[in-house]
Amino acid sequence: MYREIERRIEKFFKENSKRALMITGARQVGKTYIIRQFAKKNFQYVIEFNFLENLDARAILQQAKSSEDILLRISGLTDVPMVPGKTLIFFDEVQECKELVTAIKFLVEEGSYQYILSGSLLGVELKDIRSVPVGYMQIMEMYPLSFYEFCVANKVADRVFRHLSDCFEKRKAVDSLIHEKMLDLFHLYLMIGGMPAAVATYLETNNLSTVAEIQRGIVNLYIKDIAKYDPEDKLYLKEIFELIPSELNSKNKRFILKKLNENFKFSRYENSFIWLKEAGVALPVYCTQEPVMPLLLSKATNLFKLFASDVGLLASMYADGLQLKILNKEKDINFGAIYENAIAQELKVQGFDLYYFQSKKQGELDFIIEYRGKVLPIEVKSGKSYARHQALDNVLSNEQYGIDEAIVFCNENIRVESGVFYCPIYLAGLLKKEESMEDMIYSIDLSVLQ
Numbered sequence: 001m002y003r004e005i006e007r008r009i010e011k012f013f014k015e016n017s018k019r020a021l022m023i024t025g026a027r028q029v030g031k032t033y034i035i036r037q038f039a040k041k042n043f044q045y046v047i048e049f050n051f052l053e054n055l056d057a058r059a060i061l062q063q064a065k066s067s068e069d070i071l072l073r074i075s076g077l078t079d080v081p082m083v084p085g086k087t088l089i090f091f092d093e094v095q096e097c098k099e100l101v102t103a104i105k106f107l108v109e110e111g112s113y114q115y116i117l118s119g120s121l122l123g124v125e126l127k128d129i130r131s132v133p134v135g136y137m138q139i140m141e142m143y144p145l146s147f148y149e150f151c152v153a154n155k156v157a158d159r160v161f162r163h164l165s166d167c168f169e170k171r172k173a174v175d176s177l178i179h180e181k182m183l184d185l186f187h188l189y190l191m192i193g194g195m196p197a198a199v200a201t202y203l204e205t206n207n208l209s210t211v212a213e214i215q216r217g218i219v220n221l222y223i224k225d226i227a228k229y230d231p232e233d234k235l236y237l238k239e240i241f242e243l244i245p246s247e248l249n250s251k252n253k254r255f256i257l258k259k260l261n262e263n264f265k266f267s268r269y270e271n272s273f274i275w276l277k278e279a280g281v282a283l284p285v286y287c288t289q290e291p292v293m294p295l296l297l298s299k300a301t302n303l304f305k306l307f308a309s310d311v312g313l314l315a316s317m318y319a320d321g322l323q324l325k326i327l328n329k330e331k332d333i334n335f336g337a338i339y340e341n342a343i344a345q346e347l348k349v350q351g352f353d354l355y356y357f358q359s360k361k362q363g364e365l366d367f368i369i370e371y372r373g374k375v376l377p378i379e380v381k382s383g384k385s386y387a388r389h390q391a392l393d394n395v396l397s398n399e400q401y402g403i404d405e406a407i408v409f410c411n412e413n414i415r416v417e418s419g420v421f422y423c424p425i426y427l428a429g430l431l432k433k434e435e436s437m438e439d440m441i442y443s444i445d446l447s448v449l450q
């Protein structure tokens with residue numbers, strides 16, 4: 001199964017022989033699989049320890065006093081050759097052996113081998129997993145399959161992707177037959193989502209009922225992890241997680257704490273939402289009160305929407321029969337919530353910070369991001385009235401903001417009108433965030449001061 005992150009892992013190890021890499025993300029997103037696949041292709045020898053399964057290795061390595069001691073103990077635990085420069089050491093479920101996260105600095109400094117770590121943030125406090133040695137380790141977040149990766153899994157041809165990319169860049173209509181088939185594939189993605197087990201099950205069986213069973217199993221796994229982390233229900237993690245579908249179905253989609261408890265205050269439960277975000281099971285989209293750069297300066301932390309990390313899991317959390325309704329494109333479903341969740345996922349995978357805009361005078365925009373050095377407003381429309389967007393018109397006409405383009409993701413083909421780019425919903429993943437430069441070398445002439 002093709003995953004874009006494998007390319008990023010390969011690039012990292014080509015450029016960073018003196019650093020370790022940690023892959024984080026929610027359970028079941030395919031971290032272990034993709035690391036094994038990368039390791040098999042790129043290293044002659046691979047040593048792997050799973051600290052959730054191998055309790056002996058965990059106990060032995062926890063007691064090590066130095067990098068030399070760790071390597072000595074590793075050599076005693078494996079029969080895989082430890083050849084400098086040719087061996088990759090993979091620590092899986094590293095949250096169960098936190099000491100290694102700190103010790104990785106000394107292992108990297110020792111320099112004989114390369115290291116990759118993986119772990120789920122479920123059941124792990126943020127401070128524990130993030131206390132990484134600065135300069136010695138990089139963290140990459142892994143997500144469920146994007147829509148592009150889902151298309152690759154369904155054997156969509158490269159020529160189709162080239163056509164779609166060309167149409168997106170040149171703002172010209174997609175071939176009508178391709179457009180209709182891509183919409184069908186996108187609706188399928190709404191039901192299946194991007195969890196690898198769900199995608200693999202669909203590809204093997206085409207049975208949506210079996211897929212739904214897999215999805216419910218993953219949701220139950222998340223709930224069990226939540227229960228382990230918050231056994232006394234003090235953070236209301238389970239309740240908050242289970243409220244996501246109904247909150248997204250509400251009129252304004254904002255998360256209302258009063259549905260949990262009339263006396264709740266956000267400041268008291270902010271850590272609950274941070275935990276769900278860092279665990280990879282939820283995507284918060286915060287309100288920004290001014291659509292101007294940088295959006296972070298006008299972020300309102302107590303106003304937000306909470307999306308599921310995977311649109312397929314969201315679909316499975318709704319009432320029975322949703323899959324059939326999506327297939328039949330029935331009008332009585334709130335497609336808006338499902339569509340917006342898919343867009344939130346696509347934008348997050350591309351590295352964008354997620355915001356929405358709200359103003360009493362101008363209305364509310366579904367999303368707003370920083371794109372190519374400018375603010376880009378985004379509306380998501382699931383019905384035929386996609387050209388009606390008063391809030392978007394208000395923002396575009398406000399000269400103070402200086403916004404010259406907006407996007408409406410919808411079911412229609414590409415067209416541009418009055419500064420609005422009407423774009424098929426399945427092309428959202430083509431909004432790419434510009435990669436930040438690794439080196440920013442800058443010097444000034446200080447001779448006059450010297």
